[in-house]
Amino acid sequence: MTENPTTLGTPGNGNGRTRMLTINPVTRIEGHGKVTILMDERNEVTAARLHIIEFRGFERFILGRPYWELPVIVQRLCGICPVSHHLAAAKAMDRIVGGEQLTPTAEKIRRLMHFGQIFQSHALHFFHLASPDLLFGTDGTATSAFGAPAAQRNVLGVAAKYPELAVQGVMMRKFGQEVIQATAGKKIHGTGAIPGGVNKNLSLTERDALLQDVPQMLTWARSAVQIARDFTLEHLVELLPFGSFDSHHFSIVRPEDGALELYDGVLRAVDRDGHHLVNGVDCQRYLEVVGEEVRAWSYMKFPFLRSLGPEKGWYRVGPLARLNTCAFIPTPEAEAARQEFLGLTHGKPNNITLCYHWARMIELLHAIEGIRDLLADPDLQGTDLVAQGPRREEAVGVVEAPRGTLFHHYRVNRHDEVTLCNLIVSTTHNNEPMNRAVTKVARDHFTGKTEITEGLLNHIEVAIRAYDPCLSCATHAMGRMALRVEVVDPQGNVLSARQSE
Amino acid sequence: MPTALKPRVATTSLCGCFGCHMSILDLDERILKLAELVEFDRSPINDYKEFQGRCAIGLIEGGCCNEENVHVLEDFRRHCDVLVALGDCAISGGIPAMRNHLPVGETLEHAYVKAPGVWNPGGIIPNDPALPLLLNRVYPCHEVVKIDYFLPGCPPSADAIWDTVVALLTSQPLTLAYERLKYD
Ligand code: SF4
Numbered sequence: 001m002t003e004n005p006t007t008l009g010t011p012g013n014g015n016g017r018t019r020m021l022t023i024n025p026v027t028r029i030e031g032h033g034k035v036t037i038l039m040d041e042r043n044e045v046t047a048a049r050l051h052i053i054e055f056r057g058f059e060r061f062i063l064g065r066p067y068w069e070l071p072v073i074v075q076r077l078c079g080i081c082p083v084s085h086h087l088a089a090a091k092a093m094d095r096i097v098g099g100e101q102l103t104p105t106a107e108k109i110r111r112l113m114h115f116g117q118i119f120q121s122h123a124l125h126f127f128h129l130a131s132p133d134l135l136f137g138t139d140g141t142a143t144s145a146f147g148a149p150a151a152q153r154n155v156l157g158v159a160a161k162y163p164e165l166a167v168q169g170v171m172m173r174k175f176g177q178e179v180i181q182a183t184a185g186k187k188i189h190g191t192g193a194i195p196g197g198v199n200k201n202l203s204l205t206e207r208d209a210l211l212q213d214v215p216q217m218l219t220w221a222r223s224a225v226q227i228a229r230d231f232t233l234e235h236l237v238e239l240l241p242f243g244s245f246d247s248h249h250f251s252i253v254r255p256e257d258g259a260l261e262l263y264d265g266v267l268r269a270v271d272r273d274g275h276h277l278v279n280g281v282d283c284q285r286y287l288e289v290v291g292e293e294v295r296a297w298s299y300m301k302f303p304f305l306r307s308l309g310p311e312k313g314w315y316r317v318g319p320l321a322r323l324n325t326c327a328f329i330p331t332p333e334a335e336a337a338r339q340e341f342l343g344l345t346h347g348k349p350n351n352i353t354l355c356y357h358w359a360r361m362i363e364l365l366h367a368i369e370g371i372r373d374l375l376a377d378p379d380l381q382g383t384d385l386v387a388q389g390p391r392r393e394e395a396v397g398v399v400e401a402p403r404g405t406l407f408h409h410y411r412v413n414r415h416d417e418v419t420l421c422n423l424i425v426s427t428t429h430n431n432e433p434m435n436r437a438v439t440k441v442a443r444d445h446f447t448g449k450t451e452i453t454e455g456l457l458n459h460i461e462v463a464i465r466a467y468d469p470c471l472s473c474a475t476h477a478m479g480r481m482a483l484r485v486e487v488v489d490p491q492g493n494v495l496s497a498r499q500s501e
Numbered sequence: 502m503p504t505a506l507k508p509r510v511a512t513t514s515l516c517g518c519f520g521c522h523m524s525i526l527d528l529d530e531r532i533l534k535l536a537e538l539v540e541f542d543r544s545p546i547n548d549y550k551e552f553q554g555r556c557a558i559g560l561i562e563g564g565c566c567n568e569e570n571v572h573v574l575e576d577f578r579r580h581c582d583v584l585v586a587l588g589d590c591a592i593s594g595g596i597p598a599m600r601n602h603l604p605v606g607e608t609l610e611h612a613y614v615k616a617p618g619v620w621n622p623g624g625i626i627p628n629d630p631a632l633p634l635l636l637n638r639v640y641p642c643h644e645v646v647k648i649d650y651f652l653p654g655c656p657p658s659a660d661a662i663w664d665t666v667v668a669l670l671t672s673q674p675l676t677l678a679y680e681r682l683k684y685d
Contacts, residue, residue: 057608076596079520294621297629
């Protein structure tokens, strides 16, 4: 080490106390997500926590930067869904430059980019990350599948056993990335969206290249819905209770009719019976709706609905939540799939955690239907790309990222400098639910045990993985996190610790 | 199952956004081809969390922002013959290093106490022992261990990654075509 980095501790509990130490090569666990489980004298689980251990400080270091940099800088929070950050920041900047009434070309290019992102991200999660858990249930029970040998539980393991499926996953993700490249200029960290519009349209050559692949993608998306559906229905008995609990659900929806909407809309929250808790609220007023609680043991905050308070106001976001909040999906095949999905819970919100996968594949189908419809629209070849109007000082941009609602909130002074930045990323909304899922699985499977097997450990990961946590935004591991599980007695002694693999 | 003969490749994401790993996945069909040439060791895209054996190549995304990043990077240096700093964050600290001109405490206070919408009556700043300590600044990888190759880009394109890995595996000199050398 050419320089010995000093470590600054996190200041203590608000009174400015600082822990200070120098790094020695101490052997430490490798892990971005960490789970601790507290058990009492009777070996009952009293608490279980998912700690998020990464902190970057974007909200502070972005201050003073010129506003036009935001859409390209802030997406560097997350290379897994950069388009979501790119668009949320651009949408906020649209309002800053008074250009929120986008030209038809600009709006459609951005929507296409966003559908490309949803498509690639959902394909990535399902095929590359989650499918090993779902596929290797050789004895036919889902929960036993979660304990398949670790060496097999990766996309190459899938490729060895189900080569066709792995190739489909790879090619679907590739197609989504190509849609992004055609609209944003680059597959990762593109530059397409700028304050008030976009910097390019879609050429006919680009359009035709994409159109060629659409029929194949549609076929594969349909079969992906089928796989997720069959998996769910076949394993329903085990899946029903697995990390499941009733909750509220939150997303944006289309203002006029409550349709599923991923690029722009108004806020809606429903309770476990489907009653509206929040409805039709303009996202500019998000702070009236959502608060964020800080807890000492995680860098990720805990959002809640202000009307219900931090205790009762927590909710879920993402594909499952969106299918629960929306009135319908505005593309026919995905809507038909949603109807069948709803049938499982008799039209009530679906609270089964592992149904996230099925919901995600229904959205994948919606995304490719949306891409197909947009590609047919001649507005994409328009040349009117940027709108402008009276300047504003403050703005909120919202999109439904693949994993849920994403808020970007900025203030910009008259020297074009950013003076305030507040971000609520999708995975953060699911913080409390993921912790509850971990607690539920721990209670159901660990109670009375001091010894934890590898298979049990993967149960915890499976519950977390259902949420497709984009740990890059909050940490930087991918769906397959390095998890360390510790069982601690009431005195804080570690009874048993286990590192996944 | 680990085969002794194939060279092993390990990857890690330190203080990066995972975009460089996504660029590895952008190899698309070639990732399956790569899997024939090499054995993947420890990487966030599989379930190995510890090194399984001596590695020919370690691909590092991201700089070091906390003590754990430093330990992981040192571990990679110990286990890999060649280390490649993959992307701008690994090479220079990248966007996360924009915090380097600020005291760490200030960035934390900003996020957890001052941010709009925060509900934090106790003025808590996360400080649980479970959370690794932050470094005073974000360090580029070469300030922590010796790095053998630097591949610029944010992220480097899949083609650039492919050319690099293939050159290393075949012991050829690495020459990147002009259009593959990008700093954005
Ligand atoms: S270099 Fe760019 S793509 Fe790679 S981790 Fe850093 S910000 Fe992400």
